[in-house]
Amino acid sequence: MGNLAIYLKLGWRNLWLHPLRTMLTAAALGVGIAALTFLSAMDDGWMQQIKTNFAMTVTGHIQIHAKGFEDSRNLSQRIEHPDKVIAAISRVDGIRGIATRVRASGLASSAGSNAGAQIYGVQPELEQQMSRLSGFVAAGTWLPDHDVHAAVVGDGLADRLGIGLGDKLVVMAAVPGGDIASEVFRVRGLIHSGVMEVDNLIVIVPLPTAQHWLGLGKAITDIVIRADSFDQVNELAVALKMSLSALGCGSFEVLRWYDIDPMAQQWADFADAYTWIVLLIVIIVVLAEVLNTMLMSMHERVREFGLMGALGVMPAQIFAMVVWETVILVLIGGAAGFALGGGLSLWYGEHGIDLSQFAIAFSFMYMDPIVHPLLQADSGLRILAAALFGAMIAGLIPAWKASRLQPAHALREL
Amino acid sequence: MRDELISARGVKRFYDSGELKVAALDGVDLSIERGAYVVLAGRSGSGKTTLLNMLGGLDRPDAGSLSIAGQDMLAMTVAERAGFRLHHLGFVFQAYNLIRVLNARENVAYVLQLQGMDKKQRFELADQWLAKVGLSGFEKRRPDQMSGGQQQRVAVARALAAGPDLVLADEPTANLDSHTGESLMALMRQLNDEKSTTFVIASHDPAVIASARTLITMQDGKVESVKNL
Numbered sequence: 140m141g142n143l144a145i146y147l148k149l150g151w152r153n154l155w156l157h158p159l160r161t162m163l164t165a166a167a168l169g170v171g172i173a174a175l176t177f178l179s180a181m182d183d184g185w186m187q188q189i190k191t192n193f194a195m196t197v198t199g200h201i202q203i204h205a206k207g208f209e210d211s212r213n214l215s216q217r218i219e220h221p222d223k224v225i226a227a228i229s230r231v232d233g234i235r236g237i238a239t240r241v242r243a244s245g246l247a248s249s250a251g252s253n254a255g256a257q258i259y260g261v262q263p264e265l266e267q268q269m270s271r272l273s274g275f276v277a278a279g280t281w282l283p284d285h286d287v288h289a290a291v292v293g294d295g296l297a298d299r300l301g302i303g304l305g306d307k308l309v310v311m312a313a314v315p316g317g318d319i320a321s322e323v324f325r326v327r328g329l330i331h332s333g334v335m336e337v338d339n340l341i342v343i344v345p346l347p348t349a350q351h352w353l354g355l356g357k358a359i360t361d362i363v364i365r366a367d368s369f370d371q372v373n374e375l376a377v378a379l380k381m382s383l384s385a386l387g388c389g390s391f392e393v394l395r396w397y398d399i400d401p402m403a404q405q406w407a408d409f410a411d412a413y414t415w416i417v418l419l420i421v422i423i424v425v426l427a428e429v430l431n432t433m434l435m436s437m438h439e440r441v442r443e444f445g446l447m448g449a450l451g452v453m454p455a456q457i458f459a460m461v462v463w464e465t466v467i468l469v470l471i472g473g474a475a476g477f478a479l480g481g482g483l484s485l486w487y488g489e490h491g492i493d494l495s496q497f498a499i500a501f502s503f504m505y506m507d508p509i510v511h512p513l514l515q516a517d518s519g520l521r522i523l524a525a526a527l528f529g530a531m532i533a534g535l536i537p538a539w540k541a542s543r544l545q546p547a548h549a550l551r552e553l
Numbered sequence: 554m555r556d557e558l559i560s561a562r563g564v565k566r567f568y569d570s571g572e573l574k575v576a577a578l579d580g581v582d583l584s585i586e587r588g589a590y591v592v593l594a595g596r597s598g599s600g601k602t603t604l605l606n607m608l609g610g611l612d613r614p615d616a617g618s619l620s621i622a623g624q625d626m627l628a629m630t631v632a633e634r635a636g637f638r639l640h641h642l643g644f645v646f647q648a649y650n651l652i653r654v655l656n657a658r659e660n661v662a663y664v665l666q667l668q669g670m671d672k673k674q675r676f677e678l679a680d681q682w683l684a685k686v687g688l689s690g691f692e693k694r695r696p697d698q699m700s701g702g703q704q705q706r707v708a709v710a711r712a713l714a715a716g717p718d719l720v721l722a723d724e725p726t727a728n729l730d731s732h733t734g735e736s737l738m739a740l741m742r743q744l745n746d747e748k749s750t751t752f753v754i755a756s757h758d759p760a761v762i763a764s765a766r767t768l769i770t771m772q773d774g775k776v777e778s779v780k781n782l
Contacts, residue, residue, distance in 0.1 A: 145666055152654035443652060449611055450664055450711075451639025453632055547611040550646060 150464035165472035171424035172476025180484035180512035199363035245312030260349025279328035290324035295339035425529025437537035445549025458542035465534030559585040564617035579774035592765035601755035643712025645722035650708035682710035702733035
């Protein structure tokens with residue numbers, strides 16, 4: 140590293156022996172890196188929306204159930220003493236909010252029609268802090284206090300049942316013993332979340348009513364937890380499991396948001412795969428752009444490498460010099476590209492990209508029709524690292540060739 | 554007492570030419586003392602440049618023995634030969650002597666930097682040597698801003714600034730006009746007088762041959778004659 144300054148000086152000046160060639164290569168590289176930076180920011184923005192919408196619409200960051208409930212949805216697998224569980228987990232750091240729910244599948248009926256429904260018995264005030272459901276009320280109100288037979292219904296389900304505000308709704312579901320129980324509610328609000336799974340299925344009712352109707356006593360099915368941030372979810376889940384085991388209860392399941400829905404998990408996996416694809420393309424772009432330029436440069440300077448060898452420059456030093464030259468070229472193009480791609484990402488991150496014409500398709504995936512690219516430091520660093528890795532690979536061949544030249548032969552080259 | 558700098562015994566070097574092996578050097582015996590000013594003369598293809606490459610560690614003999622400053626050149630690895638060149642040898646080539654992207658001062662200081670000298674010291678030394686070869690005021694000029702003669706002078710300054718035991722020059726006047734060539738040879742002889750640095754110069758230029766103190770004539774890869782003048 141003692142001669143790093145001279146490598147950098149020689150590398151920098153050699154690049155500007157042919158300014159047009161260097162500028163063209165750097166520009167092509169810059170456009171490629173800019174496009175990939177923007178694509179990566181779009182991906183991060185989408186993923187952030189999917190995560191936030193999925194977790195904040197209904198699911199929460201983490202849910203605790205009786206073991207096996209998520210798979211069976213059977214009310215016999217319930218948490219009998221939620222107060223004890225909440226007392227045990229409330230000492231865990233990183234929890235922003237806790238709510239309890241009863242969740243059951245059932246059948247909703249009106250005078251003229253019926254349809255499958257997802258029933259949520261919730262604590263109205265706590266739920267407002269936990270999820271966005273109350274914010275999605277498009278007509279009427281959120282569950283009013285002291286109205287034990289109030290229901291808030293997804294607008295898609297209401298359409299299918301042909302009901303509106305103030306209409307009567309009968310909901311049936313299986314109780315723990317296997318019998319069917321029904322309850323009558325009055326529609327007080329309609330919600331529109333944009334997520335078809337929610338709008339076409341959900342029926343939200345007060346928790347005490349659901350517990351009584353379904354014969355659960357004080358039992359619940361879900362303890363829903365909101366973390367301070369997505370980054371803390373894994374750590375928090377581990378801490379929650381530890382706190383539950385300390386309670387002496389081995390019969391709980393602690394599920395992260397992406398454990399609850401396989402589609403969310405697949406989207407997270409796809410985002411990871413997409414990131415690797417972007418990085419692979421970065422490496423290929425850098426290789427394609429830079430290798431050709433560096434090989435041309437190397438062949439033009441065979442005598443110069445011979446001269447350096449004659450003067451006593453070690454083969455390893457010549458190797459390092461050519462690699463550094465490649466790195467400088469990639470840093471010029473990469474910096475320009477990252478500035479351009481980053482700038483576009485920030486601007487569109489602020490103003491959004493309107494993809495409303497694809498809103499229905501997006502709603503399946505908890506995506507908003509206005510996409511806000513998200514420029515994240517770790518994504519930027521990964522692209523930079525991939526570009527430098529590509530530069531190293533692109534530099535290896537010309538560097539190897541230059542370092543293997545025999546000075547006596549190289550000096551005879553014309 | 555005799556102070557031998559170069560000792561070559563039975564040095565041979567063959568090159569493949571199709572199915573034939575051509576002897577570029579065919580058993581060269583040579584002894585050169587420290588402080589000598591030697592010109593290797595001979596026609597093109599006589600083996601001058603090949604011998605110079607052997608002496609400079611730029612190429613390896615196929616047979617024989619060769620030692621310079623007491624170092625066995627055949628026993629050295631590629632990296633060891635590079636290190637030996639850096640600390641013991643200086644070169645002046647026919648053309649393309651300088652690194653294009655460095656100015657005159659930086660070209661001279663380049664080898665000094667590789668030797669580990671600090672920036673202030675190496676730039677001062679570079680400027681002193683540029684002054685000695687008559688290039689004061691040319692320190693910041695790049696090779697493409699200097700004439701061929703000026704570039705050769707920078708190469709001489711670079712070769713000598715590093716304090717070598719031996720300076721090897723291959724056809725140093727070939728691309729220069731006669732006046733510039735004579736001026737360059739006068740400079741090299743003067744430096745040989747002042748510094749007692751050993752010079753071995755390969756050339757078929759009559760002016761260079763006329764400047765020799767020891768003239769070694771080569772023919773067909775062999776030393777034909779050695780004359781002390």
